[in-house]
Amino acid sequence: MEVVNRLNWVTGGPQGSGVDTAANVFAKACALGGLYLFGKREYHSNIKGEHSYFSIHVSDKPVRAHVDPIDMLVVFDLETLFRHALHVVKDGIIVYDSSIEGSIDDVPTLEKRRRDELRSVLARHSLEGTAEGMLKLVEMNGVRLYSIPCHDLLHDIASKRNDPSLSKMVRLINMMMVSASLALLEYDQQLLVDAIRYIFRARKSIADLNVDAALYTYNYTKARYANTDKEDGIGYRLIAREFRDDMLLIQGNQAVALGKIVGGCRFQTYYPITPASDESEFLEANELLDGKGSVVVVQTEDEIAAVAMAIGAGLAGARSSTSTSGPGFSLMVEALGWAGINEVPVVITLYQRAGPSTGLPTRHEQGDLLFAIHAGHGEFPRIVIASGDVEEAFYDAIRAFNYAERYQMPVIHMVDKAIANCVTVCNEFNPALVRIDRGLLLDSVTNATTSTTAEAVVVDGRYSRFRFTGDGISPRIRLGTVGAVFWNTGDEHDELGHITEDPDLRIRMMDKRMGKLDLILKELSYEEQAMVYGYKSDATVISWGSTKGAILDAIDMLKARDGIDMNFVQLRLLHPFPTSRIASLLEETRLLIDVEMNYSAQLAKLLRANLQRDADYHVVKYNGRPMSSSEVYEALKGIVRGSVRSKRVVLRHGV
Amino acid sequence: MASRQFKLSDYKTDVHNDWCPGCGDFAILNAIQMALADMQIERHRAVVFSGIGCSGKTPHYINVYGIHTLHGRVLPFAIGAKLANPSLEVIAVGGDGDGYGIGAGHFVNAGRRNVDLTYIVFNNAVYGLTKGQASPTLKLGLKTKSLPKPNINQGINPVMIALAAGYTFIARAYAYDVKHLKDMIVRAVRHRGLALIDVLQPCPTYNDIYTKEWFSGLDRIDPVTGRAIPRVYKLEEQGYDPVVHNPDDEDELNAKMMQAIAKSKEWGDRIPVGIFYQNEHIPVYEERISSRIPDYLSNPPALQRIEDGNHNPYADIKRLLDEFRVGTR
Ligand SMILES: Cc1ncc(C[n+]2csc(CCOP(=O)(O)OP(=O)(O)O)c2C)c(N)n1
Numbered sequence A: 001m002e003v004v005n006r007l008n009w010v011t012g013g014p015q016g017s018g019v020d021t022a023a024n025v026f027a028k029a030c031a032l033g034g035l036y037l038f039g040k041r042e043y044h045s046n047i048k049g050e051h052s053y054f055s056i057h058v059s060d061k062p063v064r065a066h067v068d069p070i071d072m073l074v075v076f077d078l079e080t081l082f083r084h085a086l087h088v089v090k091d092g093i094i095v096y097d098s099s100i101e102g103s104i105d106d107v108p109t110l111e112k113r114r115r116d117e118l119r120s121v122l123a124r125h126s127l128e129g130t131a132e133g134m135l136k137l138v139e140m141n142g143v144r145l146y147s148i149p150c151h152d153l154l155h156d157i158a159s160k161r162n163d164p165s166l167s168k169m170v171r172l173i174n175m176m177m178v179s180a181s182l183a184l185l186e187y188d189q190q191l192l193v194d195a196i197r198y199i200f201r202a203r204k205s206i207a208d209l210n211v212d213a214a215l216y217t218y219n220y221t222k223a224r225y226a227n228t229d230k231e232d233g234i235g236y237r238l239i240a241r242e243f244r245d246d247m248l249l250i251q252g253n254q255a256v257a258l259g260k261i262v263g264g265c266r267f268q269t270y271y272p273i274t275p276a277s278d279e280s281e282f283l284e285a286n287e288l289l290d291g292k293g294s295v296v297v298v299q300t301e302d303e304i305a306a307v308a309m310a311i312g313a314g315l316a317g318a319r320s321s322t323s324t325s326g327p328g329f330s331l332m333v334e335a336l337g338w339a340g341i342n343e344v345p346v347v348i349t350l351y352q353r354a355g356p357s358t359g360l361p362t363r364h365e366q367g368d369l370l371f372a373i374h375a376g377h378g379e380f381p382r383i384v385i386a387s388g389d390v391e392e393a394f395y396d397a398i399r400a401f402n403y404a405e406r407y408q409m410p411v412i413h414m415v416d417k418a419i420a421n422c423v424t425v426c427n428e429f430n431p432a433l434v435r436i437d438r439g440l441l442l443d444s445v446t447n448a449t450t451s452t453t454a455e456a457v458v459v460d461g462r463y464s465r466f467r468f469t470g471d472g473i474s475p476r477i478r479l480g481t482v483g484a485v486f487w488n489t490g491d492e493h494d495e496l497g498h499i500t501e502d503p504d505l506r507i508r509m510m511d512k513r514m515g516k517l518d519l520i521l522k523e524l525s526y527e528e529q530a531m532v533y534g535y536k537s538d539a540t541v542i543s544w545g546s547t548k549g550a551i552l553d554a555i556d557m558l559k560a561r562d563g564i565d566m567n568f569v570q571l572r573l574l575h576p577f578p579t580s581r582i583a584s585l586l587e588e589t590r591l592l593i594d595v596e597m598n599y600s601a602q603l604a605k606l607l608r609a610n611l612q613r614d615a616d617y618h619v620v621k622y623n624g625r626p627m628s629s630s631e632v633y634e635a636l637k638g639i640v641r642g643s644v645r646s647k648r649v650v651l652r653h654g655v
Numbered sequence B: 001m002a003s004r005q006f007k008l009s010d011y012k013t014d015v016h017n018d019w020c021p022g023c024g025d026f027a028i029l030n031a032i033q034m035a036l037a038d039m040q041i042e043r044h045r046a047v048v049f050s051g052i053g054c055s056g057k058t059p060h061y062i063n064v065y066g067i068h069t070l071h072g073r074v075l076p077f078a079i080g081a082k083l084a085n086p087s088l089e090v091i092a093v094g095g096d097g098d099g100y101g102i103g104a105g106h107f108v109n110a111g112r113r114n115v116d117l118t119y120i121v122f123n124n125a126v127y128g129l130t131k132g133q134a135s136p137t138l139k140l141g142l143k144t145k146s147l148p149k150p151n152i153n154q155g156i157n158p159v160m161i162a163l164a165a166g167y168t169f170i171a172r173a174y175a176y177d178v179k180h181l182k183d184m185i186v187r188a189v190r191h192r193g194l195a196l197i198d199v200l201q202p203c204p205t206y207n208d209i210y211t212k213e214w215f216s217g218l219d220r221i222d223p224v225t226g227r228a229i230p231r232v233y234k235l236e237e238q239g240y241d242p243v244v245h246n247p248d249d250e251d252e253l254n255a256k257m258m259q260a261i262a263k264s265k266e267w268g269d270r271i272p273v274g275i276f277y278q279n280e281h282i283p284v285y286e287e288r289i290s291s292r293i294p295d296y297l298s299n300p301p302a303l304q305r306i307e308d309g310n311h312n313p314y315a316d317i318k319r320l321l322d323e324f325r326v327g328t329r
């Protein structure tokens, strides 16, 4: 059977060896051919040497998550072969550099447990624990092998270009192997060339060299293997389609950065941390906004300074934010409370990764939900929102600033490593769809002699920053506004902002601040609170954040393969908790399945606390790897079919 | 004298002041208000930031924008506001525990940036507000009346740290020489760059060693005049020149730093106050930003237009979106 335009392509290699570049070329080539894709990067907390890999799930229909089974594995190092080969499907393809040889023990970066496992699998089939043995085993499993003599080809290219030093340019091998894989897929070679030129657009001579090497390999591969598949009548093909140019090929961290630019963020602070720093670096690289302002990006001495500076800038009237991950957010907590009690708009973009402490610093988790909601001593209002995918991350980044200024409180925008580091084809972001709402921020103040004048904010020469109003929101001015001054303090304060310990005033101030949470639930649209997807059904999956893609794909798979209808409720607003919206969405639900990438099913705890409703099943994952649609599909199917005994299902896929 | 627009009283609030009677903080507060009046700074243009401690309450007593932040975090709050709107006149104040202890990381790193603001540290050698524990400036072996046992930590040298960190104006003052302190504040505010004034501040409640009487030398009566011999003396009266004049002259720079270090180590019988070091040839952070963002000063983050008047976003990301378009070659 020929599979056209549906492929899970994987490549890997030592960190720092150009795996990302190779995968980016493959992704760009697919995008140029009008194909959809979802690319996932996995890497160790290491700079050089440890294994990293990239999986790209390609289709002619939108793809929202990665899948586990590999259709095509591109191998240019021993470890990639040992780590991934057994995940290649029957009739799948391994294309490999023919010079690869060696035994399992030649790969010190492979965990001992994994090495022992592989050795015993191979031994069971009376095969040696070597590259050769591994290739034999997968061939027996029905995987199709294609070897490419990369070093010979490199020699040819070197002599063709009259540059013997090229024969040692092993970096080119990545590009050659990508090229070989696209030749096997019979993909348009011009798109490959264009993709290489795009990825190396800043370095023309390097682009030329890569194009030469790629074309030479492409033609070699085609000539050598041209008719192999046709004889068998099986294989994978990628065929370029007419494409819509209102699509983007983009990563989550870039989407957040673009959202911040559109949303008016003009001051961003950060302290380096994976996976949050990419966004700040993108903002800094693009600090000039084509004559329409600029973004000042400050790399601070720590995350305490990062959040404090952002708050200071917020007081001065800038839309300001900081981006961090769990360890950094832990340090920001005291200042978060300060922003809460002083009603300062500030946005914290929280890129979750696997904790606690340093945890798995480059891996996935949604482990910070309850922390984000509760972080801080005492009680103060905040908003917590979570994006489910790259496109949402763009619009949410803008929304976060609107909420922060409208409700005058800190907003925590939760994303995670899965969204930050994935690359995907999605709809073009449309700034015309968004509005900028600065709430009660006044550019200047008016004077009055009696407090009855509704719009007057300076009465008898005094401006009350924390004036009691009907809805708890007081007119706000920037530091430096003429004709007024105000005070802030982390102590409880009066309307002017001076310290007070008056018990009655304390009650009124607490009521003013905390009352804003009710206002938020009244004012935010249902869509801003929670979304519902899928099919009419009394079986509901409930989740939040980056699991969205895998769940949507899984629900579609259930429908298509098994005729099972399910729907999916995605929480967008996590705090204040949208109790009545969720209650109404779950009214018809008889089977409620909570899906989350953490150990303790944190959203389920919120459901219990706010709705007094238990999820019937918890599908959780905490091995540091994101949920694939395949494993979510299996889990949901098992639950619906009644084959799952325990209330708690732990997902384990991922290498 | 020409009539001045703003009187000293314009910079005072009617907030009840709860410092202990005789606290040196009163003198520092007066000096700040006098300096503001001296410079005729419009109330709305000045922002006083503070940390936490007795000293942290200062902004509430000054009738300009006042932001009382967190323990140790006054500098990053102040820097954030200043960078968002560089036309603000920013003064940061706080205790010695606040600035040199819990906020030490910010204190050092602020020197790397040289943001144009003034930082006044109320140095009383104790943690006043938490009842007199040893602060980072209390010297080894000293036992104030608030301590159960003598201090077994060494005291730090703020002048040396500031110098090493890159502060471009480093001064010390004595709270009870209000006029001199006021002059130091004016000089610091006018200095282009990050200015530190470490103010020796008697805390009569907890520090019975560095008292007003001790600083004025009441224990040392000149047998000839019968008068006390003050411990505090002014560097400028000794012909000390703290200013780096020629930035290209490495020898001069080294000499200016060395003399500041030498002076900063004097303590006990003779305690220098005044400007230890001043170097206006180091570009301030605002200029460094301007070198990358040409209109930064005229269109700073806090004052930028971000919507078109109809709530539509003002920024245009078309060029950036084009880069990400699937079809872009
Ligand atoms: C994070 C944190 N830890 C501890 C405290 C308690 N605390 C309040 S003031 C203070 C020390 C103040 O000493 P200093 O900074 O020298 O100011 P002073 O009172 O002497 O002016 C401490 C430790 C606090 N407010 N915040």
Ligand code: SF4
Residues within 6 Å of the ligand: B018, B019, B020, B022, B023, B024, B025, B054, B055, B124, B128, B129, B202, B203, B204, B205, B206
């Ligand atoms: S404890 Fe010391 S520093 Fe604090 S107010 Fe009293 S005298 Fe001043």
Ligand SMILES: [Mg+2]
Residues within 6 Å of the ligand: B053, B095, B096, B097, B122, B123, B124, B125, B126, B127, B128, B135
């Ligand atoms: Mg102190």
